[in-house]
Amino acid sequence: MMKQQILAMIGLTALSGCASVSAVSPEHEKLPAASRTLDMFKSDNEQCYDRQRMGETFVVDAHNHFRPFGGAAKSMPEINQYLLDTGVLFVNVFGIGQSLPVTSTCEYYLDCVGTPALPSMKNDFVNAVNYLDVDPEGTVMTLSMTFPDLANPENVVEQIKIMDKEYPNMFTWMGEVNMVKQALFGNGHAATPKEKIAKWAPFMKVLRERDIPISIHSDLGNDADPYKYAYLMDEALRLYPDNKIVWVHMGLSKELSHANPDKHIAYMQNVLDRSPNLMLDITWRVINDNYFADPKMRKKYVAFLEKNSGRILPGTDFVASHKKSYAVYRNEVLANSDIFKDLSNKAFRNIALGQNYFNITGMNYIAPQICR
Ligand SMILES: [Zn+2]
Incomplete structure (x- = not known):
């Protein structure tokens, strides 16, 4: 399987100079959204966005782990090409909140239950070094501090100072940090004590x-x-109402793949209503596969997204392990964007075309208007 994927990638690279080649298998093709450019998101842009022609996939990946749990990572230039080929022009560059020890031969924490998988500054340093070396073109990358251990927060400010000294003003996001992640309970993680x-x-x-x-x-x-x-x-929302908190996956997970959608939506609505600075991240295909893909549930979640279209961030939750390929990333973009086909133009623009992301980051970009 791996070899085939590698051969396919090599084949693609070898053929990419030829304009008339049609031998590229569909899973390696660029998405229609690849025709987007950053210019379309500048304030002087007058071109409208054609959902039919330029696709209905998101332009923002607000949740992308450029570092794997263990083992080798994909290079930043290769990931940048994945982004360009899928029309993802804005990305949060996360490390990983659960890195395996360098002495471990594991590449995925669930393969090595018993091995501690803990936050570390290593990932964030590596992302910053790569970013400076590569200077990626055509995309906007937001570096994120992934190192905080929420159960042992005493040193976090000290660690931020180290980042400030080494990489001043480069990190403008924090996370993904784990308050409770049941999937990690076998690897030395426990729910953060209240x-x-x-x-x-x-x-x-x-x-x-x-x-x-x-x-x-x-x-x-x-x-x-x-x-x-x-x-x-x-408790976090009660204590920090003025912080911009993003609740990833709307609290859902593989462990909670059968929540009652009516109750879940009502719960999330209540939390949003009493926490004006809270945003929800609807990334991770586990959510699409277990909730949005079911037509009945999808209708309910579409209504929820419409009602709260200013409070939602899209993305993949991709983990850039060397075992992944462009085809995997492309599939994750498609799966995580699928529900956007059903959104109104207003909600589509806010969520998929990045307006919410530009608002929360204060970036000097604006989502284009949708063509009538
Ligand atoms: Zn994640």
């Missing part, structure tokens, strides 16, 4: 002063007890 959340105060203050959003992974619960950990995000 009383530790108050100890985030010093670093949350730094984030507020710098207007930096924080993406938090916090499982709502599991299929046996769907709201088991809901109290954790409640």
Whole structure:
């Protein structure tokens, strides 16, 4: 399987100089959105966006891990090409909140239960070094601090100072950080104790002063007890109402793949209504496959996205392990964008065309108007 993928990639590279080649298999083709350019998102752009012609996939990947759990990573130039070929022009460059020890031969934490998988500054350094070396063209990359250990927050400000010294003003996002991630329970991670959340105060203050959003992974619960950990995000939102918090995956996970959609939506609506600075990230194909792909549930979630179209961020939750290929990323873009086909122009522009992302980051870009 691996060899075939590699051969396919090599084949693609060898053929890419030929304009009339039709031998590229569909999974290696560029998406229609690849015709987008950054100029279309500048304030003086007058070209409207044609959903039929330029595709209905997102332009922002607000959740992309450029570092794998262990083992080798994809190079930044290769990922940048994936982005360009799928029309993803804005991306959050996450490290990984659960890196395996360098002495481990594991490449995926679930393959090595018992091996600790903990946050580390290594990933963020490597991303910054790569970014400076590569200077990626055609895309806008937002570097993110992934190192904080939310259960042991005492050193986070100190660590931010180290980043400031080495890479001043380069990191403008924080996360994905794990408050509770059940998938990691076998690898030395446990739910953050509730009383530790108050100890985030010093670093949350730094984030507020710098207007930096924080993406938090916090499982709502599991299929046996769907709201088991809901109290954790409640506490974070209660203590830090003025921070820009992004709740990733809307609290859903593989462990919570059968939540009652009516209850889940009502719960999320209530949280959004009482937390004006909260945004939801609807990334990870697990959500599409278990919720949005079902026609009945999809209708309900489309209504939810419409109602809250200013509060939603899109993306893949891709993990750039050397085992992945362009075809994998392309599939993740397609799966995670599928529900956008059903959105109104207004919601599509806010979510998929990046207006929410430009608002939360304060970037000097604007989503184009949709062609009538
Ligand atoms: Zn993630």
